[in-house]
Amino acid sequence: MAKELALIGCGNMGTAMLKGIVGSGLVAAQDVTVADVSETSQQRLAGELGCQGTCDNSEAVAGAKSIIIAVKPQYLDGVVKAFAPSVDKDAVIISIAAGVSLERLEGLLGADHKIVRVMPNLAAMVGESMSALCPNGNVTEAEREHVHELFCAFGKAEFIPEHLMDAVVAVSGSAPAYVCLFIEAMADAAVIEGMPRAQAYAMAEQAVLGTAKYLQETGTHPAVLKDMVSSPAGTTIAAVAELERGGLRATVVDAMLACAERNRELA
Template sequence: MNHILGFIGSGNIGQAMLGGVLKAKLLDNSQIIVSDVDQQKLEFVHNTYGIKTTDDSRVLAAEADVIILAIKPGIYDVVLHSIKDLINKHQIIVTIAAGKSMADVESIIGADTKIVRAMPNTPALVNEGMTGLCCNANVSAAELQEIKVIFESFGQAEIISEALIDTVVGIGSSSPAYVFMFIEALADGGVRGGMSRNTAYKFAAQAVLGSAKMVLETGLHPGALKDMVCSPGGTTIESVASLENDGFRSAVIKAVKVCTDKSKLLSSK
């Protein structure tokens, strides 16, 4: 890539993306600039990655070809208003925030701006992120593919319609929290059976990791993989029956729905 890539914000997600891009060698250090109001974060980023940093987002906006807004939704409008006069029709603005539609961004910086909306999740921190991507009509297919490559440097990415972005929040961006709860609950079961807490976490987390890889790498239906573990009259089918009786799957489906509904509510404000 021949772009100058800018990150406004250097929190966990911003640093995860930055690290992924550099590790994948998509760009070298001289092609990246980071801005943040937190001087400690800027110092850490500069010392860790050897890239240019600034505490002025306008400096970044004047230099970067692709600008990733890795900031909290609550300050999006303030930041966009501060840089809008520097944005030109050739730059690509990448947003990462629930409740901030492309139309919201266009209303501030102009309808002729190239905008990509991305919805990643926290496993990006360990290069296993999952991101949903969509764009407005000003972004070409080739440009969207280049942005997709950036997000694939720290996980996987899928191009979707913006109409599905709230569902992505429910099943992708927020779902690591559900999985962490499941791992914690599995570990609690292990502790109840006499296992140490640390050992129980290791067993539970590795079971989730391995199971997820089986779904992704075998291409088999999750139900078929479940059936492979369930011997007739065995221990696993007994626990599966217990989970079904307690509404395990319906609870997860409901959790995704309420999360999606909340995201839609934020988008409507």
């Protein structure tokens, strides 16, 4: 089997990440092995990218320099315990399971292993993920940089202390769902006003995308941009006032705090 990178789990997130990594040229497809309990899933991804595939996780991780575990949190313990004896002692093991701490991962793999806890988001599917990286003390500076490069292949990545991971899940990991709700509501309002739904979604999506891009590229504070487009006695300030009356800020904060709390419960 390939020895550079092993991917355990060929679902949406695992597939999106690997496509970005291989597409960037950081790792050659022939140096990658993908594994999944579903033979159909691993064969599909292996065939699409030209890498090797297997249903045997232990076979996939044996000798691999880097291992990405992309399985759901409820399956993680069983999956890791099964392949742990086959992991090379110098391998860098990367987990994207929500709510699973470094301590828990070290308990499954051994405290002497090099482990990185990561929280990406579904925007990886279009190369725009925001990933938070948290390595344990065994990971070298060179290995940290390599992991950072891997996750920058499908978006942006930043190192954070582990105690902020619950906040990361709330502000980034789960954020696509909140943004979709907001876009849906914007589109619904446009439909009420008579706009065809497809056009309403296109306009709402581009408005959100363009606003985020403006903030990123100019460094403008969101409050400043909001004030810039809110003319005195104008249409925008009327909408802003209604959102404030409806408690938008408090609702968003409460929702994100609930998300963070749920992540703590999963740990």
